[in-house]
Amino acid sequence: MTDAILRATGLSRTFQMGERNVIGIQGVNLEIARGESVAIRGPSGSGKTTLLTILGCLDRPNEGQLVIDGTDVTALPESALARIRSDKIGFVFQSFNLMPFLNARENVELPMELTSMTAQERTQRAKELLKLVGLADREDHRPSKLSAGEQQRVSIARALANRPPLLLADEPTGNLDSKNKVEIVRLIRRLSAEQNMTSVMVTHDNRVASQAGRVIFIKDGQVRSNKNRVPVKEMVEEEEDLD
Amino acid sequence: MVGAIAPSPEVHYLGIASRAARNIARRKGRVILAVIAIGIAMAVMISIPAGLNASQSAMEQLNDRMAVDYAAQAAEIENTSTLIEVGNTGSSFSSQRQGAPGQQSSATVNDTVISTIKAIDGVEAVVPFVSQTEGMPDREDFFGGSPPDSGGMPNGTMNMPDMSSMRDMLSDVVTVLGVSLTEENIANYSVLPTTILEGRNLEASETGAVLLTENLTAYYECGVGDTITIQDTEFTVVGIYENTTTMGNRTVFMSIADAQEIYDMGTNVSYLYVYAEDEDYVSTIASAISLAYEDVSVSTMSDRLEELNNLQEMSEQTLASASSTVEQTENTALQMIIIAVAATGLIILFVMLYTVKERTKEIGVLKTLGFSKGAVIAQFMLEGVMVSAIAGIVGAVIGWLGTSTLASVLLPSSTTSSMGGRMQQVASLSIQPDPAWMLVAFLIVVCLGALGSLYPAWRASRTKPVEALKND
Ligand SMILES: Nc1ncnc2c1ncn2[C@@H]1O[C@H](COP(=O)(O)OP(=O)(O)OP(=O)(O)O)[C@@H](O)[C@H]1O
Ligand SMILES: [Mg+2]
Numbered sequence: 018m019t020d021a022i023l024r025a026t027g028l029s030r031t032f033q034m035g036e037r038n039v040i041g042i043q044g045v046n047l048e049i050a051r052g053e054s055v056a057i058r059g060p061s062g063s064g065k066t067t068l069l070t071i072l073g074c075l076d077r078p079n080e081g082q083l084v085i086d087g088t089d090v091t092a093l094p095e096s097a098l099a100r101i102r103s104d105k106i107g108f109v110f111q112s113f114n115l116m117p118f119l120n121a122r123e124n125v126e127l128p129m130e131l132t133s134m135t136a137q138e139r140t141q142r143a144k145e146l147l148k149l150v151g152l153a154d155r156e157d158h159r160p161s162k163l164s165a166g167e168q169q170r171v172s173i174a175r176a177l178a179n180r181p182p183l184l185l186a187d188e189p190t191g192n193l194d195s196k197n198k199v200e201i202v203r204l205i206r207r208l209s210a211e212q213n214m215t216s217v218m219v220t221h222d223n224r225v226a227s228q229a230g231r232v233i234f235i236k237d238g239q240v241r242s243n244k245n246r247v248p249v250k251e252m253v254e255e256e257e258d259l260d
Numbered sequence: 261m262v263g264a265i266a267p268s269p270e271v272h273y274l275g276i277a278s279r280a281a282r283n284i285a286r287r288k289g290r291v292i293l294a295v296i297a298i299g300i301a302m303a304v305m306i307s308i309p310a311g312l313n314a315s316q317s318a319m320e321q322l323n324d325r326m327a328v329d330y331a332a333q334a335a336e337i338e339n340t341s342t343l344i345e346v347g348n349t350g351s352s353f354s355s356q357r358q359g360a361p362g363q364q365s366s367a368t369v370n371d372t373v374i375s376t377i378k379a380i381d382g383v384e385a386v387v388p389f390v391s392q393t394e395g396m397p398d399r400e401d402f403f404g405g406s407p408p409d410s411g412g413m414p415n416g417t418m419n420m421p422d423m424s425s426m427r428d429m430l431s432d433v434v435t436v437l438g439v440s441l442t443e444e445n446i447a448n449y450s451v452l453p454t455t456i457l458e459g460r461n462l463e464a465s466e467t468g469a470v471l472l473t474e475n476l477t478a479y480y481e482c483g484v485g486d487t488i489t490i491q492d493t494e495f496t497v498v499g500i501y502e503n504t505t506t507m508g509n510r511t512v513f514m515s516i517a518d519a520q521e522i523y524d525m526g527t528n529v530s531y532l533y534v535y536a537e538d539e540d541y542v543s544t545i546a547s548a549i550s551l552a553y554e555d556v557s558v559s560t561m562s563d564r565l566e567e568l569n570n571l572q573e574m575s576e577q578t579l580a581s582a583s584s585t586v587e588q589t590e591n592t593a594l595q596m597i598i599i600a601v602a603a604t605g606l607i608i609l610f611v612m613l614y615t616v617k618e619r620t621k622e623i624g625v626l627k628t629l630g631f632s633k634g635a636v637i638a639q640f641m642l643e644g645v646m647v648s649a650i651a652g653i654v655g656a657v658i659g660w661l662g663t664s665t666l667a668s669v670l671l672p673s674s675t676t677s678s679m680g681g682r683m684q685q686v687a688s689l690s691i692q693p694d695p696a697w698m699l700v701a702f703l704i705v706v707c708l709g710a711l712g713s714l715y716p717a718w719r720a721s722r723t724k725p726v727e728a729l730k731n732d
Contacts, residue, residue, distance in 0.1 A: 066729060075628055075725035096632055102725070103630020114625045114728050118282045128629045130272040175629075187729065 021084070022182055022215045023049040023072060028081035029238075030067050041067030043238040045081070049231075051182065054209060055217045056229035058252065064238040065219045066187055072217065073108050073185045074101050086182055103131040107176030107214075109186035109205070113168040115160040121147060121171045122156035128178045146174035150204060166197035173204060177212065184209055186218040190225070198222070223252045276635065280643040284650075287615070294611045295651040298705060301600040301607075302655025303666055305701040306693045308593040311667025314691040315586050323579055330572045337564045341539045342384070344546050345559045346377070347531035371527040373553065377534055380548050382541030387449050388529040390438030390519035394490060394512075434476065435511040436490060438519025438529075441465055449535065452513060459484035459499030462513060470495040471513040473503045479510070488512075491522035596670060604648070604705055608712030612644050616720040623720050624727030633721035640717035641710060648709020652702040659698060664691040 025048070030041040042064040049055055059065050070076040071083065074090055082091045086105050090098060102108075115124045125143035134142070147156050150170035160168050169189060176184055186205060190198040202218075202225050209216040218229070226232050232247040233240060234255060242255060284291050348369055369388075378386050439451040443464045446452060452461050453471060462471055470488065472480065477500060480488045487494045495514060503509045520526065534549070536542045546558045559567070616623070623636060659666075668691075 070726050070729065073628070075728070099627070099630045099632045101630075102628060108628050108728075110728065112731055114621070114628075116279075116622065116625070118286050119279075127275075127626075130275045131630050136274070179630075 020051050021048050022051045022053075022086055023047070023217075024082075024084045025072065026082045028068070028071060028078045028083060030064075030071055030076065030078050040064070040238045042071070042078075042235070045235075045238075045240055047072075047233070047240065047243070049215055049217065051215055052213055053215050054206065054230045055215075056226035056232045057217065057219045057235065058221070058223070058226050058232060059235040059241075060256075063236045065235060067238070068235065069185050069187050069217065069219055072183075073106050074098050075108070103128055103179060105181050105183055107179070107181040107184045109169070109172055109176050109184070109189045111188040111191040113160070113165075113172045113192070115168055115171055115175075117160055120157050120159050121152060121163065121174075124160070124171055125174045125178055128175060132179060142178065143174070146177055147171070149177075149208065150174045165193055166200065169193060169197070169201050170204065173201070173208070177208060177214075180212065182214060184214050184216045186216065188219050188221065190220070190222065198225075202228070223249045226252060273638070276639045277642055280639055280646055283615070283619075283643055284646055290611060290614075291647055291650075294607050294647055295654050297607050298604050298648060298651035299654035299658050301604045302652060302701050302705045303658035303662060304600040304670065305597055305704065306655070306659030306698050307663040307666035307691070308596055308670060309697055310663050310691050310693045311670070312586070312590060312593055313694070314667070315589065319579070319582060319586060326572075326575055326579070330568065333568055334565065337561055337568060340564075341561050342536040342542060343561065344534040344536065344542060344549070345531060345557075345564070346534055346549055347557045347559075348555070369529050369532055369556065373556075374529075374532065376552065377532065377549060380545055382537050382545055383534060384537040385444070385449060385535045387445050387451060387533040387535070388440050388516060389451075389531050389533070390436075390516050390523065390525065391530040392436045392438075392519065392523050394434040394436055395432035433510065434479070436519060436523075437511050437513050438516035439513060441515045449533065453501035455502035455504075457500045457502050459497070461499055461501075462515065465515075466498075467515050467518050468495055469498040469514065471499045471501050472497055473509045473511065474500060475503060476510055476512065490514075493518075493522045593670075601704065601708065604651075604708045605712045608644050608648055608709050609715065611647065612640060612713040612716035613719070615643070616640060616716045619720075620723055620727050621730065623723040624725055624729075627723060627725035628728045636721040636723070637717040640720045641713050644713025644717070645706055645709045648705050648712075649702075651709075652705040655705060656698055656702060659693050659701070663693045667691045 025045055028045040028047075029043050031043075032039040032041055045068060057065050057068065067076075071078050072085075074085070078091070082089060084090070085101060088101065088105075090101055093101065116127065119127065122140065122143045125146050126139045129139040129142060144153070144156060147153055150173055152167060152170050152174070155163060155167060155171075158167075160171070163171065169192075173189075176186075184205070189205065190201050193201060205216055205218065206228070208214070218225075220226050227247060227249045231243070231245050232252065234242040234252075247255075346369065374386050374388060377383060439445070439462075441451070441462060441464050446464055456471075457474065462469055470490075472482075472488075477483055477497075480486075480497075482488055482497055484497055484499060487496050489495075490512065495518070501513070516529065520528070534545065536545050542560050546560050549556065550558050626636060
């Protein structure tokens with residue numbers, strides 16, 4: 018058995034839209050090793066977000082099996098799934114999703130409430146994490162007082178709070194300007210490498226994807242290619258081929 | 261570490277409580293509205309029982325006071341077994357007849373009548389009185405020509421409780437009582453009040469002097485030594501006598517000669533007290549008088565006792581009807597409390613439902629971070645309980661300050677009005693909220709807060725983590 022942090026077999030998710038069934042993903046097989054950095058590409062509506070929510074245990078597949086860090090989560094009860102989310106997975110959203118009424122430090126502390134850490138330990142770790150993302154001097158600021166790039170840094174710090182082995186990010190740079198895009202991607206890369214985390218990032222940006230150790234291209238809910246180290250040129254060709 | 265799921269840590273109530281508090285602070289306007297609405301509902305819960313208690317205890321006091329009054333009056337009447345009261349029946353005042361002095365043969369009680377009665381066998385003494393009323397708004401309207409009960413007994417203790425509504429209308433009415441100030445009458449027939457609080461009593465053959473009750477000193481704004489004007493004639497106030505009735509006695513004492521003069525009555529009087537030498541003569545004398553003067557009213561002790569019983573029955577009926585009003589009020593009060601309780605629960609329910617709906621995405625984010633259903637339920641329940649606790653404190657303050665206003669607005673005023681001014685006089689309706697009940701109401705409101713937020717919190721806990729990904 019390889020040291021896989023994540024193994025998906027035949028994952029499918031369809032959405033009931035009245036009479037119609039809309040396919041989110043279909044028969045996805047995927048194995049991601051510990052410490053890998055993976056980019057997920059694909060046209061709009063291809064099922065990238067759907068896949069990520071299932072990998073992140075935010076949603077359940079209709080079919081297939083998902084094993085995370087050795088635990089088969091497919092049939093876990095809701096409460097156990099919540100534990101997986103707090104212990105195993107850090108999630109970074111396109112729209113940051115910080116709590117508007119909590120300051121930066123409190124936002125980072127929030128997931129640590131679900132651990133046995135003391136209040137002091139939580140504050141201590143939150144401060145360290147904010148320092149790590151370069152916001153040591155912003156810990157008292159509420160999200161509304163932070164720039165978009167700063168908010169995304171806070172949300173990355175929050176995702177790292179419980180030292181999850183798996184970091185999932187859905188277009189984390191989607192709401193950022195080009196300068197911040199580069200910085201955020203670098204930050205995620207650097208931190209996941211430093212903390213020996215596996216990162217799975219959905220991105221539209223081929224340049225960003227080309228820096229990932231592995232690139233997964235999906236279309237119509239299916240994995241169309243799954244290759245290591247894809248150069249930008251090849252990705253463009255791939256898109257043209259398939260379109 | 262692989263495959264291991266850490267034991268579920270306890271829910272961090274401090275974090276949950278602090279987030280609940282901050283969420284409340286986030287929506288100040290809405291929370292303030294809800295708090296005021298619930299606060300008023302709670303004030304209603306507090307003030308209604310307080311109002312009911314006040315009405316009930318006022319009623320009880322009134323009942324007790326009246327029982328004591330009647331007992332005292334009955335005892336007094338029983339002491340007057342030899343007294344026959346003789347008045348003008350129908351019972352026209354002498355003053356109304358003064359335009360026809362020639363018609364002596366009819367009922368007008370005057371000197372001639374007095375001498376005739378004195379001559380009857382067994383009569384020991386005849387004491388005349390003049391009783392007139394001052395400040396009456398419009399006699400015909402209230403009495404259809406008959407006089408108000410006007411301090412029947414010399415001491416004023418016989419002042420019967422009149423109909424309460426009349427009492428209100430007659431607040432300006434003063435009875436002027438002219439008594440025959442002979443040495444003998446003063447000494448043997450107690451024509452004057454017994455207890456003088458200030459100054460002195462009237463003396464034999466005195467003229468131009470009056471006695472007032474305590475309550476009349478305020479009405480005339482005068483004291484001993486001052487003068488008051490009645491029928492354009494000045495009188496000196498020589499003394500203040502003790503008011504011995506529940507109702508408040510408004511009688512001015514003066515000599516009968518003065519009274520006859522200022523009311524232009526000649527030798528006419530209003531009524532007579534005829535004293536028999538012995539109880540055994542009473543019925544004979546009474547029938548002799550009735551026979552001689554058919555228009556004259558004659559009442560013996562047994563008549564007076566009967567009259568008192570009738571009055572007592574009437575008052576008891578009034579009280580009974582007031583009690584049934586209180587019972588009806590209790591029903592209304594119960595309904596209002598139910599409405600207040602329902603309103604409190606519903607306000608919390610809707611405020612919390614709205615809050616949950618508005619914060620769906622936020623709850624989704626909590627779920628993605630791994631917060632359990634229980635933690636979400638705890639947070640929203642706590643929020644509802646906090647809002648209702650704040651409202652409870654506000655309600656306690658409103659209730660404490662506004663109970664009497666609220667109670668009188670909410671409870672049908674019939675409870676108090678059916679007993680008229682008398683209730684207020686007897687037990688100046690003080691409506692005080694009961695602190696124990698306030699605490700109960702506070703706990704009820706907090707429980708309603710928990711109950712009302714149960715469903716919204718449950719709804720919140722079912723929010724799917726993917727809600728966090730939905731973009732606004
Ligand atoms: N909750 C849902 N209900 C119904 N259909 C859904 C739902 N979520 C996703 N879908 C559908 O599933 C398909 C995949 O959607 P998904 O959001 O995963 O695409 P995506 O690759 O993330 O697109 P984008 O690049 O625009 O974010 C789409 O056709 C979408 O309409
Ligand atoms: Mg998407």
